[in-house]
Amino acid sequence: MTFKKLLVAGAVVLCSGAALSQDYLPILQYHHVDASTPRSTSVSPAEFREHMDYLKDAGFQVLDLAQALADIKEGVALPEKAVAITFDDAYRNIYQNGFPILKEHGFPFTVFINTGPIEQRHRNFLTWQQMQEMQQSGGMFANHTVSHPYMLRLEEGETTEQWQQRMTDEVNTVEQLLVEKLGQSPKMLAYPYGESNQQIREQMAELGMIAFGQQSGVVSGHSDFTNLPRFPAAGNYAKLSTLKTKLNAQPMPLVSYQDGGDFAGHEPVSMTLNFKEGHYRLQELSCYVSGQGRAALAWQNETTLTVTANDAFPIGRGRINCTMPDKTGRHYYWFSNVWIRAAADQAYVTEKVKKS
Secondary structure, eight states, X not given: OOEEEOOXXXXXXXXXXXXXXXXXXXXXXXXXXXXXXXXXXXXXXXXXXXXXXXXXXTTOEEOOHHHHHHHHHHXXXXXXXXXXXXEESOBHHIIIIIHHHHHHHTOOEEEEEXXXXXXXXXXXXXXXXXXXXXXXXXXXXXXXXXXXXXXTBOOTTOOHHHHHHHHHHHHHHHHHXXXXXXXXXXXXXXXXXXXXXXXXXXXXXXXXXXXXXXXXXXXXXXSOTTSBOOEEOXXXXXXXXXXXXXXXXXXXXXXXXEOSOSBOOSSOOEXXXXXXXXXXXXXXXXXXXXXXXXXXXXXXXXXXXXXXXXXXXXXXXXXXXXXXXXXXXXXXXXXXXXXXXXXXXXXXXXXXXXXX
8 A cells, every 4th residue: 555644844933913824825727718618627718707806806815836836845934815826738718818817917827838739839729929928927837748648658569668768758848948938947747637656756856846636635835746736627616616615725634645556446446544633623524536426434543534435436537535624614624636547458557667
């Protein structure tokens, strides 16, 4: 069973009389800003404006993502109600429909770009000139690989060594283009489809990259900075009522967790959560399995819980989300974990590749 101890960051010191602050960051994830693109990855321009207006009216502090993450790692306090905004895939409608709203509100944002269609001048993707314009108004551009591959799948006839080199090239090529075309790179990567394994995460660490998955949750100094969570804000998650809950979420008070590894099999997945000592509303914790409803909960002792899905996952990605109200009942602690169930013909690298 894979054991994951959560990283410990420096303490955040709050001075008497200082502005309210926090040591965690919810990050919103968007793709399309368009009413005609696939709903599962889209918000309409009207919905996006509603989201941005709410952030402004409710007093949220929209931060530059790279700087906010650097502060979290250093133990520097963020302002209260801090949040960051991200987009994946470099669609042109981000520039056409999203950027004017962001510029109007003065909000910084990050776009993770896959450079293949950009270099091919695909009409549905951003141009470097558009990105340069966006950069002048708070836009930051980061790595989403060249070709948006399934990063854990071997190509036909490919050795694991060739696979590792291909993934390194996918990332390094984008890094070079970011510096060449835009003058800088924040050294951040969003995994295509949110998929990673231990080997890829170690590769990203070696390349000096901060990386993001697609599990939901809040970033804190205890997070794995090679697999950070974000909250999806499109499709079924575009409703402002549900977005408000996520914006006010806090990291689950865990010491560690065990998830059995990145891949699911023929049996239901399970994970064990080890909570910090403290006064929490543990009896009100709920966990939900994608497509299955509530998970089964089994307390081993006062601070250790095993969460088990009801059935095996189908082929693809599945997740368990756990939430728990804080003492006030107005905010929720949040934790999510993702597993991949691979089909036999998909050639996933399901075990760590040993270095020679």
